[in-house]
Amino acid sequence: MLDSVEGDPQRLLAARRDRVVEADALDEAAVAAQARVGDDDVEEGALLRTAAGQPDDDHVDVLEGGKSSREKPRIINSAARASAMRHVLIRPSTPDDVAAIAAVYAWHVRHGTGTFEIDAPDDAEMARRREDVVVKGLPFLVLENDGAVRGYAYANHFRPRPAYRFCVEDSLYLEPAASGRGFGRLLLTELVARCETAGARQMLAVIGDSANAGSIGVHRALGFTPVGTIAAAGWKFDRWLDVVVMQRALGAGASARPG
Numbered sequence: 001m002l003d004s005v006e007g008d009p010q011r012l013l014a015a016r017r018d019r020v021v022e023a024d025a026l027d028e029a030a031v032a033a034q035a036r037v038g039d040d041d042v043e044e045g046a047l048l049r050t051a052a053g054q055p056d057d058d059h060v061d062v063l064e065g066g067k068s069s070r071e072k073p074r075i076i077n078s079a080a081r082a083s084a085m086r087h088v089l090i091r092p093s094t095p096d097d098v099a100a101i102a103a104v105y106a107w108h109v110r111h112g113t114g115t116f117e118i119d120a121p122d123d124a125e126m127a128r129r130r131e132d133v134v135v136k137g138l139p140f141l142v143l144e145n146d147g148a149v150r151g152y153a154y155a156n157h158f159r160p161r162p163a164y165r166f167c168v169e170d171s172l173y174l175e176p177a178a179s180g181r182g183f184g185r186l187l188l189t190e191l192v193a194r195c196e197t198a199g200a201r202q203m204l205a206v207i208g209d210s211a212n213a214g215s216i217g218v219h220r221a222l223g224f225t226p227v228g229t230i231a232a233a234g235w236k237f238d239r240w241l242d243v244v245v246m247q248r249a250l251g252a253g254a255s256a257r258p259g
Helices: 009-013 028-034 046-052 079-084 095-111 123-134 183-197 213-221
Strands: 020-022 088-092 140-145 148-157 167-174 202-208 225-236 239-249
Touching: 088 183, 095 123, 095 140, 095 148, 095 167, 123 140, 123 148, 140 183, 148 183, 167 183, 183 213, 202 213, 213 239
Parallel strands: 167 202
Antiparallel strands: 020 088, 088 140, 140 148, 148 167, 202 239, 225 239
């Protein structure tokens, strides 16, 4: 079911399960009214400079800091970015999206420090990974812009043992050309909302590279808090990489038994 968001930017982040979120008819003045710019904003797009030795992110490849909340999402931080939100669609992925998903991920495997994979998986392997998420009733989303898939996000159980079934780990990747448009924040916010609907109670972000201030910032802005750092857990591009773990409660969190 298509959910139009004309004139109502907060509804852009309200889709659930089989619904899609469309920004094609988004009223730019209404979005601009939601904008807030702060000194603690983090520059978007820094992840795409990995080849120059700058940090990358395993989960959010559009960098956007600042203070925010799910009730009053900071969708954009300038009127100019409002126009970039036009023709944006967030929806559940399908098997037809696998090739585009694999291509997006392959770039980050080859150039990024966020993912610790060295060899990019082929389409068949990415299809298997997607199916593993979907059969559990968890979200695997894609973001379209101008009719093409520009990025994706999903959540899977943090560990396979049954007691972990209410704890998920997020992952999100954008193609390089999609950087700096606020897409990563939209995807992550929508992913959180859908995981809550699916019954998850905790979400973890396992962020490659402790120097990755952008990823840490955007997760913090969406309510994640640091819970630890694993020093020198990865070796890629001839350097040691830490892993930062952040966590956010979903729904009732630990305050009630799962339903």
